[in-house]
Amino acid sequence: MRTGKGYTRLEPVKGIIKNIVNLNDIDSTKQTFHIEIEYEDAITYTCGDAAGIMLPNKDNNGDNTPRLYSISSSPSYHEGEIHLTVALATHENKNGSIGYGIYSKYLAECQEGDEIEFYIHQNQRFNLASDDKDIIMIGPGTGIAPFRSFIYERSERGADGRNWLFFGAQHMHCDFLYQTEWQEHLATETLNKIDLAFSRDQTHKIYVQEAKDIMEWIDNGAILYLCGTKNPMSKDVHQVLVDIIATQKSISLEAAADFIADLEENDRYLKDRDQQSGKPFRC
Ligand SMILES: Cc1cc2nc3c(=O)[nH]c(=O)nc-3n(C[C@H](O)[C@H](O)[C@H](O)COP(=O)(O)OP(=O)(O)OC[C@H]3O[C@@H](n4cnc5c(N)ncnc54)[C@H](O)[C@@H]3O)c2cc1C
Structure with missing residues (x-):
């Protein structure tokens, strides 16, 4: 500190x-x-x-x-x-x-x-993972801010871990924050995958292949990050993760929820939280 x-x-x-x-x-x-x-x-x-x-x-x-x-x-x-x-x-x-x-x-x-x-x-509960780890970043709206920091840092360090960004906003044509920068990170393969959800343009679905990939990344040791809790997309994140894990592992919803709780306990699922109150940011 x-x-x-x-x-x-x-x-x-x-x-x-x-x-x-x-x-x-x-x-x-x-x-x-x-x-x-x-x-x-x-x-x-x-x-x-x-x-x-x-x-x-x-x-x-x-x-x-x-x-x-x-x-x-x-x-x-x-x-x-x-x-x-x-x-x-x-x-x-x-x-x-x-x-x-x-x-x-x-x-x-x-x-x-x-x-x-x-x-x-300082926010010691939301640190960037070591270079060898895969990371999944979920950042609707201004929740994208720390992930822009993460990706530039990883690009500068030449980190080996894979990077996957989920971003959500209202409209693609006017609300896609830092669009050209993400496209450049994709082109240079610093960013390996990007998933976009624009609520006013279309309903967003997690497709079967994506669900498989998310499970594969998590099983491979990926760290999940969630920032920006006010947006409806992030409120749904927990339920979406439970559904994916239950389906992919053929386990009950309760067992999937326990699986996520374990991830949290082991600092594999980090939520950007207020240090003083412990509440998720921007609630
Ligand atoms: C750790 C952390 C990180 C954050 N990171 C970001 C970030 O990256 N980007 C970001 O944009 N924000 C971020 N925030 C939120 C940010 O700190 C502020 O809370 C936010 O910008 C609002 O502050 P403000 O002074 O503009 O609004 P305030 O004046 O504090 O008002 C708060 C809200 O109440 C509303 N309000 C005020 N007066 C009235 C009234 N009379 N009637 C009805 N409504 C009213 C305002 O419009 C506003 O929505 C973060 C918060 C935390 C805790």
Whole structure:
């Protein structure tokens, strides 16, 4: 556990916004910002960590509790930078107008060259597996953030383990976050498989061959990662896994649920969880 400046909300460090871009296309109902922050302090982070973002005093209307954002960059590949993948949170006010989440609006309105304060929130329960292990990453919406970090890290390290990504969002043409980057990772075979579920385009099914492959990967020692719990896709993940394991191993649903519990117990099924409350993130 690293301690001191840059690792607690009491001692944040300063960074400069290097780049900010909305990843959703024009037809989308969402705005998700890819934000690159450069820093000079000698802080380090590992894949799976989050950044705690501080609000500048001038924007602080009494809410100065930092918000956490999973880091979507790789410490080896994107040296001296952290990247965030921030969904602008919206709600309808009582008078019918649109309201925004405080921190995500602050981040969405950042401009290149702006100064920003942050610290590294370490997450030792969501570490990237050793290079030889296969990994299955399930990340709907902004749940994809740590997996972008994982894949760049594995590409930089030349890791042998296979990588399989499940991503879900509303529409393929406007909500497929980091689409071109995933395509490049596929082309270079850093990413071995990708499975997409776009809820407004079509219903998603796990086909027989995919179920067989998932079982083969798990039996071969793959580590499963799940991030982003609010999206309906991730709520269904547990049931889908139970069904796959029960069918593929010809065992009861109860035995399949026990099989998954064993995976969790042995750190083979990791969910990105809040360190303090233990609750899955973003519930
Ligand atoms: C470990 C961790 C990692 C995370 N990683 C990411 C990530 O990678 N990307 C990401 O986008 N998020 C991530 N989050 C969530 C993030 O920390 C924030 O919770 C999120 O951005 C909302 O914060 P906010 O300040 O914008 O909204 P807040 O101001 O805190 O509001 C919270 C919600 O309430 C709604 N709300 C506010 N006021 C009202 C009102 N008067 N009436 C009705 N609704 C209202 C807002 O629209 C918003 O949806 C992560 C959370 C954790 C714990």
